[in-house]
Amino acid sequence: MNDLQNATVTVLGAYGHTGRFVVAELVARGFVPILAGRDQAKLDAFAAAYPDLDVRLASADDAASLDRALAGADAVINAAGPFAATAAPVIEAALRARIPYVDVAAEIEANTDTFRLFADRAREAGIVVLPAMAFYGGLGDLLATAAMDDWTEADEVHIAYGLDGWHPTSGTRATGAVSRRRNGGRHVRYTGGELTYHDDERQLQKWSFPEPTGVREVFAEFSMADVVTVPSHLPVPEVCTYMAVEAARDLMSPDTPEPVAVSEDGRSAQLFVVEAVVVSGLLERSAVASGRDIYAVSAPLAVEAVHRILTGQTTTTAGVASAGALFDAADVLHALAPHLTVDLRTESVPGRLEVQ
Numbered sequence: 001m002n003d004l005q006n007a008t009v010t011v012l013g014a015y016g017h018t019g020r021f022v023v024a025e026l027v028a029r030g031f032v033p034i035l036a037g038r039d040q041a042k043l044d045a046f047a048a049a050y051p052d053l054d055v056r057l058a059s060a061d062d063a064a065s066l067d068r069a070l071a072g073a074d075a076v077i078n079a080a081g082p083f084a085a086t087a088a089p090v091i092e093a094a095l096r097a098r099i100p101y102v103d104v105a106a107e108i109e110a111n112t113d114t115f116r117l118f119a120d121r122a123r124e125a126g127i128v129v130l131p132a133m134a135f136y137g138g139l140g141d142l143l144a145t146a147a148m149d150d151w152t153e154a155d156e157v158h159i160a161y162g163l164d165g166w167h168p169t170s171g172t173r174a175t176g177a178v179s180r181r182r183n184g185g186r187h188v189r190y191t192g193g194e195l196t197y198h199d200d201e202r203q204l205q206k207w208s209f210p211e212p213t214g215v216r217e218v219f220a221e222f223s224m225a226d227v228v229t230v231p232s233h234l235p236v237p238e239v240c241t242y243m244a245v246e247a248a249r250d251l252m253s254p255d256t257p258e259p260v261a262v263s264e265d266g267r268s269a270q271l272f273v274v275e276a277v278v279v280s281g282l283l284e285r286s287a288v289a290s291g292r293d294i295y296a297v298s299a300p301l302a303v304e305a306v307h308r309i310l311t312g313q314t315t316t317t318a319g320v321a322s323a324g325a326l327f328d329a330a331d332v333l334h335a336l337a338p339h340l341t342v343d344l345r346t347e348s349v350p351g352r353l354e355v356q
């Protein structure tokens with residue numbers, strides 16, 4: 001499809017915190033969203049702001065309702081989490097409808113399942129399935145891939161999240177609870193070419209972000225979805241992600257309130273900087289992105305992906321692939337301005353990565 005005017009995209013979880021940003025971004029870019037969700041009253045209340053849009057009641061545990069929600073759509077964005085419960089049934093519906101599937105899942109086990117369960121079937125069906133096309137999982141993968149540039153392999157990938165705080169939504173909290181149940185409360189790391197689970201205490205270290213952020217305390221091995229997406233296509237045996245202590249403590253505290261909008265577009269005041277460093281021998285390359293509100297920025301990531309999939313700007317037209325594998329990573333990152341400020345440093349420099 002070259003003409004995206006009136007291309008329709010079903011958004012499951014349309015009235016959720018992230019789904020609302022996705023719907024707004026689709027409308028801003030000329031797509032026609034189909035508003036789907038499992039609660040009629042919430043759907044109707046949300047849809048009042050979009051009187052021209054189609055509204056469809058659909059729940060992940062009701063396949064027929066998903067088929068109705070996807071009927072006639074050109075693509076589906078799944079913003080309904082926890083994805084342990086929603087990813088597989090919505091991908092099944094996308095396979096039946098033969099349309100591309102994009103989700104914003106930040107769940108290591110659910111993302112792993114998507115690759116494991118659907119790689120062959122998506123390839124056979126001739127559709128693209130793109131998991132974790134959001135702040136966690138998608139952005140870090142794009143940054144690491146762009147930083148790699150012409151390197152074909154690397155020894156390590158490090159992705160550091162410098163958030164000035166993190167007010168989690170109820171969906172984020174529910175997702176954390178599901179992940180803890182699934183991994184038995186253990187921590188996960190990607191090392192030696194595989195995901196491993198362990199009970200070690202998280203280590204506090206320092207990470208030197210580019211100015212103006214500067215040196216910040218981070219928890220090492222605070223694993224996010226990047227430990228699935230990055231090694232899904234980059235030949236690298238070690239992937240480590242780091243989280244600013246302020247954000248980690250906010251997330252872990254039951255008292256942290258939900259995000260509050262400070263501007264008309266619904267975005268909170270939360271600021272982020274994400275740095276990906278790839279290490280090969282004694283050399284490093286890096287890429288940095290900064291912006292405001294990790295939930296809001298997930299919408300342009302997911303919508304840009306749909307745009308590129310529907311216009312054939314992908315490396316493959318079928319199968320499960322992460323953002324870095326599916327797209328020209330640097331091009332996607334640059335296309336995301338003004339949502340993101342990006343600095344790619346693909347010149348190889350002597351290793352400065354010194355996590356203390």
Ligand SMILES: NC(=O)c1ccc[n+]([C@@H]2O[C@H](COP(=O)([O-])OP(=O)(O)OC[C@H]3O[C@@H](n4cnc5c(N)ncnc54)[C@H](OP(=O)(O)O)[C@@H]3O)[C@@H](O)[C@H]2O)c1
Nearest residue numbers: 013016017018059060080081106134135136169170171175
């Ligand atoms: N990777 C990332 O960086 C990233 C970024 C943003 C969000 N996320 C993930 O996206 C998910 C949503 O986050 P959020 O902030 O938007 O949370 P939220 O505001 O709580 O919204 C969750 C939405 O999912 C819907 N939902 C849940 N289970 C469903 C099911 N079985 N069938 C249909 N709809 C269902 C909810 O409907 P009800 O209200 O009716 O329950 C609600 O609309 C979370 O898992 C979060 O971790 C990831």
